[in-house]
Amino acid sequence: MLSTMMRRAGKCAAVAAAGLMMMSAQAAEPIKIGSFLSVTGPASFLGDPELKTLEMYVEKINEDGGVLGRQLELIHYDDVGNASSARNFASRLLRSDRVDIIVGGSTTGATMAAVPLVEQAGVPFISLAGAVVITTPVKKWVFKTPQTDRMAAERVLGDMKERGLTKVGLISGTGGFGSSGRAQTLEVAEMMGVEIVADETYSGSDTDMTAQLTNIRNTDGVQAVLNFGFGQGPAIVTRNYNQLGIELPFYQSHGVASDSFLELAGDAAEGLRLPASPLLVPDSLPESDPQKEVVQNYKSEYEARWDSKVSTFGAYAYDGLMLAVRAIEEAGSTDPEAVRDALESISGYVGVTGEFNMSPEDHNGLDADSFRILEVQNGDWKLID
Amino acid sequence: MFSEFLQYLFTGVTIGATYALIALGFTLIYNASHVINFAQGEFLMIGGMATVSLTAMGVPMILAVVLAVVLAGILGILLQRFAIAPAKQADVVTLIIITIGASIFIRGIAQIVWGKEYHVMQNFTSDEPIQVFGAVLNSQSLWVLGIGAVLVVALVLFFTRTLIGKAILATSMNKEAARLVGIRTQMVLMLAFMVSALLGSVAGIVVAPITFTSYDIGIILGLKGFVAAAIGGLGSGLGAVVGGLLLGVVEAMSAGYLSSDYKDAVAFSMILLVLFFLPRGLFGAKVVERV
Numbered sequence: 001m002l003s004t005m006m007r008r009a010g011k012c013a014a015v016a017a018a019g020l021m022m023m024s025a026q027a028a029e030p031i032k033i034g035s036f037l038s039v040t041g042p043a044s045f046l047g048d049p050e051l052k053t054l055e056m057y058v059e060k061i062n063e064d065g066g067v068l069g070r071q072l073e074l075i076h077y078d079d080v081g082n083a084s085s086a087r088n089f090a091s092r093l094l095r096s097d098r099v100d101i102i103v104g105g106s107t108t109g110a111t112m113a114a115v116p117l118v119e120q121a122g123v124p125f126i127s128l129a130g131a132v133v134i135t136t137p138v139k140k141w142v143f144k145t146p147q148t149d150r151m152a153a154e155r156v157l158g159d160m161k162e163r164g165l166t167k168v169g170l171i172s173g174t175g176g177f178g179s180s181g182r183a184q185t186l187e188v189a190e191m192m193g194v195e196i197v198a199d200e201t202y203s204g205s206d207t208d209m210t211a212q213l214t215n216i217r218n219t220d221g222v223q224a225v226l227n228f229g230f231g232q233g234p235a236i237v238t239r240n241y242n243q244l245g246i247e248l249p250f251y252q253s254h255g256v257a258s259d260s261f262l263e264l265a266g267d268a269a270e271g272l273r274l275p276a277s278p279l280l281v282p283d284s285l286p287e288s289d290p291q292k293e294v295v296q297n298y299k300s301e302y303e304a305r306w307d308s309k310v311s312t313f314g315a316y317a318y319d320g321l322m323l324a325v326r327a328i329e330e331a332g333s334t335d336p337e338a339v340r341d342a343l344e345s346i347s348g349y350v351g352v353t354g355e356f357n358m359s360p361e362d363h364n365g366l367d368a369d370s371f372r373i374l375e376v377q378n379g380d381w382k383l384i385d
Numbered sequence: 386m387f388s389e390f391l392q393y394l395f396t397g398v399t400i401g402a403t404y405a406l407i408a409l410g411f412t413l414i415y416n417a418s419h420v421i422n423f424a425q426g427e428f429l430m431i432g433g434m435a436t437v438s439l440t441a442m443g444v445p446m447i448l449a450v451v452l453a454v455v456l457a458g459i460l461g462i463l464l465q466r467f468a469i470a471p472a473k474q475a476d477v478v479t480l481i482i483i484t485i486g487a488s489i490f491i492r493g494i495a496q497i498v499w500g501k502e503y504h505v506m507q508n509f510t511s512d513e514p515i516q517v518f519g520a521v522l523n524s525q526s527l528w529v530l531g532i533g534a535v536l537v538v539a540l541v542l543f544f545t546r547t548l549i550g551k552a553i554l555a556t557s558m559n560k561e562a563a564r565l566v567g568i569r570t571q572m573v574l575m576l577a578f579m580v581s582a583l584l585g586s587v588a589g590i591v592v593a594p595i596t597f598t599s600y601d602i603g604i605i606l607g608l609k610g611f612v613a614a615a616i617g618g619l620g621s622g623l624g625a626v627v628g629g630l631l632l633g634v635v636e637a638m639s640a641g642y643l644s645s646d647y648k649d650a651v652a653f654s655m656i657l658l659v660l661f662f663l664p665r666g667l668f669g670a671k672v673v674e675r676v
Contacts, residue, residue: 174646200645207596208400208595210392210395211645212640214393215641215645232503232597243521267512
């Protein structure tokens, strides 16, 4: 008799325990963060630091107890810089992995390929790519962390105007980055009352831009030169500029804001200015700058963990992940609708790239001032503004 | 006005001299085997990249250059031994496709060994540009032109004065007959690949201070070199030199006087024109089809 009762009680306890375990398992189900990045292939200089950043901070957040008491799970794919595989992976993330939010898309092409799927599935998507088209016009589910090339143009032309330079010679690469930058520069120049007096281009594989620069130099009234380009082209332009002995103030775009550019261009880069992330000059930011601490922390943590130089592109992923975490915390759940609304109302988040103030009209949330104007002095970056 | 013209001319001649050296490499192998070696650009890349990485390791510049050229030469021999020779009886088109495969393979290896970044090489002599009638000439351009000229003269002497050179010529004219008179045609082919690899790597080294160098620099420069060879007439040494210089100067002039957007378009339409009126190129041999 007693033994039967004991057995029954034991059964009850077992059932109860099993139930409890199931409940806690449900509570601890991880939050799935999906990502597709160009980790290999021609855009690997974007995807590689981005993935490293995501991996590192997901790990760190999990060690600190996760988000809403749940662990984060990073599911990522490598799109090799190819828009059509980006689309396939986005579809896999949405349909079979059923992720709660996507942070990814290293290039504008990959991002735009995934946008229709994301909009249809109704899952928040934070892109890490640059072009204006991603968030203009505003798409309900799509956000992005990097500044646009338009802001770069605004910042450069603004700095020129401050120095009293209003007649500008433009030289740009014919690749996606250069041609989009050229179009934005022409538009912004018209709005700001700056005159583009020369407009030259070069293709990405060109090895000498002396002819184009000679044309610009010989243009009447030109007061400054701006180069919008990417890769090794701008470094060759810089060297040719120096060889031709052109004395006009010289500007580059944020496309070359990295230490490897300084290495390629060498002494020829002396004195040129460009808009860039404060990540290049963390130590010269004034103490009052709210970004100083975030930037310094990210730089030292990244470099300690991966033993390689920190890059601006990894910072986009850092901001993307932190915005996602913040939105989920604010929403108190992973309900897509609630997370999206929380993302849209984020304001005053200080990231590595800048201060984000999202709104229903602005899914990027940065303003042009998040770019700093740097000048190359003695082979290093110097903060000007 | 004149200084402007001079500036475009300097730019064109410098890059044209590079195209000419690459075109000569194409010509050499084409002559010996009727194969167009699309791995020619990779020799260029090997030359530049090996020199850069050796100097970074602390090897003196001169030694690094010699080692890089030797490395490229060995690669040329290996390419012929292990990729071309095994496909003995294959027709020319198959061999050409093999060279394309080899170039992708070499580029892949280079990417793994040296990474994807661009690298800088110092000018051989001073960084100070030279002023000529208001135009500016990079001192490295003089090196490109000088070394190019020396190589062309050396090649001419090699083909007209040495037995090996004559053996290569004989093989190119008639493989069967050459074999009958005791020329080891496989050996000759190997030599042709080696010499063309040496040429390519030297070109790669002298232009590296101007263009930078990276694992994929060979693609576009190799293509331009091929275009130069085709304009000059495949198989003609003189044609390769003239074709290269012409292509370089036309590119620079159209970038300067027309529009930089149409630079490549002008260069490539020039090829269409040349080949339309002179299907064998400017200096191509008149070949009579034997029945």
